[in-house]
Amino acid sequence: MKFNSRHLIDLNKGKSNKVRKRTAPSIKKSRFTLDFSRNKTLYLMALPVVGYYLVFFYWPMYGAVIAFQNYSPMKGIWGSDWVGLDHFVHFMNGHYFWRLIRNTLMLSLYSLLFGFTAPIILALLLNEVRNRFLKNFLQTVSYLPYFISLIVVCELIRVFTESGSPINLLYSYLSGSSGQDMLQQPNLFRSIYVSSEIWQQSGWESIIYLAALTGIDPKQYEAARIDGAGRLRQIVSITLPGLAPTIIIMLILRLGHLLEVSYEKIILLYNPVNYETADVISTYVYRKGLIDNDWSFSSAVGLFNSLINLTVLVLANAISRKFSGKSLW
């Protein structure tokens, strides 16, 4: 059997070699035309997709050269004056540069620290619920905020933190502050941003961990119980280690997007009073570009932001490949 099959392969190899040798020149010449005639329908199908990416993705990418110009719509990309890296230099020496970097970093780190751990804790808690109906109910409730639109969520944040509102009363009682609108207090913005992020996302993000938890062998728990381990002990010694691989993968994925803060949400929440802590690079791009119409400068800042995000992604990927052998590419 073994001999036969090897023989067969050899036979085929010889045959195909022969064929290739005989027709090599013509195949080489017509490789493209042959492929095209065979896959014509496929290329036709790909046409709208390629068109989409060309128009809505590669064209703006080409358009990003206005970051190196003083772009004026009248002159167009070809006619506008080139200024090299002027806008970048201007941005980096600008008054707001370090504030933007600091805010972007702080919001990202806070989100990572609290936003990343919250769904894990939630999954651990939900895993301890033995009654199936109760568990289903809890899951349905915890996913719910994810489907509420950002506009409504930000309005809820405003309603619950303005003066005289429940959270505001609690906060001013605990801190002894005057109870003014919390979104007008720059020192509170990060907490508001991160805790509302947790409120909206952590239920949804716990799904992946809950799925991973179903993969843990129930026999392990049985064995632990026989050995006299309590609930808490089981969580620490079985559940958490069982979750560890998933946590690591999710952490790596998250690190790749570390500096991508939700600018849509910040735009809905910030105001000139809390720019000090709320304004991040992407909201600055938005304000400069679409409100001040400073297109070239805004594009330069946007490009700077994209480059940083790409660097973070490449770094996270390199780290991940080194430590877990997993990578995106």
Add this chain to the structure above:
Amino acid sequence: MRKKSIDWPDRLTVILIGVILSLIVFITLYPLLFVLFASFSDGDQLLAHRGLLWKSLGFNISAYTRALANPAIWSGYKNTITLVLGGVMLNLSLTILGAYVLSRRNVLWNKMLMIFVVVSMFFSGGMIPFYLVIKQLGMMNTLWALLLPFSIKTFHLIIMRTAFLSLPPSLEEAAQIDGAGHWTMLLRVVIPLSMPVITVIVLYTAVDKWNMWFFPSMFIQDRTLYPLQLVLREILIYSQTDTISSGAATGEAYKLGETIKYATIIIATLPVLLVYPFLQRFFVKGALVGSIKG
């Protein structure tokens, strides 16, 4: 004897978990209940009130009648439904086409095409160049600007491609031997076998379109074309409730404005909240597919 000694901390853990979970349920649901109570409340009492609400203050449905009398709500609904339906059809057809092509083996340019597509996940031209392209295409102030530029989400394309790749090749070979071309293969074999992933993409696209507000605010100036979320933003964030409550005196308008705000939130969110529990399992499936493959 030994068992009893570990029972106590165990019970304590269970109680603690119960307390924490109850607190989480409260924190999650209460804001929504608050909005519901406030929407039925009397304007005066609501403005004078501080702290938590446990029931509606008085009972008054005038906020709802006023909110529903606002033509912007209806045009917003109309535009959003157009976006959801159009978006689902457009995105689905393009995503399926792209995924089908990219999942074929033995196609000369496929590797190049894959790179061409995937680059968009890691880098982009940025907000302003994108805006300028839409402007140059003359799509400003049309619903097309909210459909065409977003008709493929690369992430969805990759998910769908992975699903198509996981179909057994023997099935397709059999179809090919029977003389099926690519269109027949796509419509008769690949699509019917991939309904789960297609459902997931449909639902995700629908939610995306329903919640869209940032790009509409960038591309749409004509108020009659505002999708629901932009109408909501006008009413909520700019507190532009005065036009709705016109007819009432100014002081009255302010009081009514507060309750109209809440009634509008309920009107705009209720459909999602009602539909979601029935579709939950599909979304959950989608979340798993997304995070494993992503």
